[in-house]
Amino acid sequence: MLADKKLKAFVPTVKPNEAKSFYQDVLGLKLLSEDNFALEFDANGTLLRITTVQDLTPQPFTVLGWNVGNIVAIIKQLNDKNVFCERYGFFEQDDFGIWTSPNGSKVAWFKDPDGNVLSLTEQSN
Numbered sequence: 195m196l197a198d199k200k201l202k203a204f205v206p207t208v209k210p211n212e213a214k215s216f217y218q219d220v221l222g223l224k225l226l227s228e229d230n231f232a233l234e235f236d237a238n239g240t241l242l243r244i245t246t247v248q249d250l251t252p253q254p255f256t257v258l259g260w261n262v263g264n265i266v267a268i269i270k271q272l273n274d275k276n277v278f279c280e281r282y283g284f285f286e287q288d289d290f291g292i293w294t295s296p297n298g299s300k301v302a303w304f305k306d307p308d309g310n311v312l313s314l315t316e317q318s319n
Contacts, residue, residue, distance in 0.1 A: 200239075200240070200241070201240055202240070202241045202242075202243060203237065203240055203241070203242045203243065203258060204242075204243050204244075204245055205242065205243075205244050205245070205257055205258055205306070205310055206244075206245050206246075206247045206250050206308065206310070207233075207244050207245065207246055207247065207250070207306075207307075207308050207310075208246070208247060208248070208249065208250045208308060209307050209308055210233060210244070210246045212307035212308075213233060213244045213306060213307055213308065214228065214233050214244075215307075216306050216307050217233070217235050217242070217244060217306070218235070219275075220272070220275045220277060223235040223236060223237055223242065224236040226241070230246070231245065231246055232244060232245045232246060233246075242258075250308055250309075252305075252308060252309035252310050252311070253310075253311070254311070255311060256303065256311045256312065256313045257310050257311060257312070258310070258312050258313070259312060259313035259314065259315060260312075260313070260314055260315070261315050261316075261317060262314050262315065262316055263316065264316065265290075265292060265300045265301075265302060265314050265315070265316035266290055266292070268314055269290045269291070269292070269302060269314070270290075272304060277304050278291070278304065279291025279292070279302045279303060279304050280302075280303040280304060280305065280311070282303075287302075290302065291303070291304075295318075297318055298318030298319075299315055299316065299317050299318045300315070300316040300318075301313060301314065301315050301316075302314050
């Protein structure tokens with residue numbers, strides 16, 4: 195029924211001005227529209243709607259993620275913009291905050307201005 199339909203992703207914010215700057219200027223997504231209800235970005239063909247909400251308790255798990263070709267290069271670019279990877283005590287991460295999964299994929303997590311957990315994954319070959 196929905197297999198041939200385009201996906202739209204949603205992320206909540208209580209800080210729309212900070213979210214706009216983060217997703218547009220830090221992550222480099224193209225802003226498509228903005229109103230009192232949401233910001234909409236083009237995330238490489240997927241519509242990402244950053245919805246303004248009254249209250250937000252960020253979840254401790256990933257809400258949005260990207261597959262990348264070179265995770266270290268992306269992390270360095272994020273670090274240059276003062277965005278740093280999260281450190282978790284329940285598995286081993288390298289100096290960049292990258293965890294290597296059992297299948298060899300490399301994963302790192304960072305947060306947006308609202309504390310939503312976002313991820314990067316470099317798939318193993």
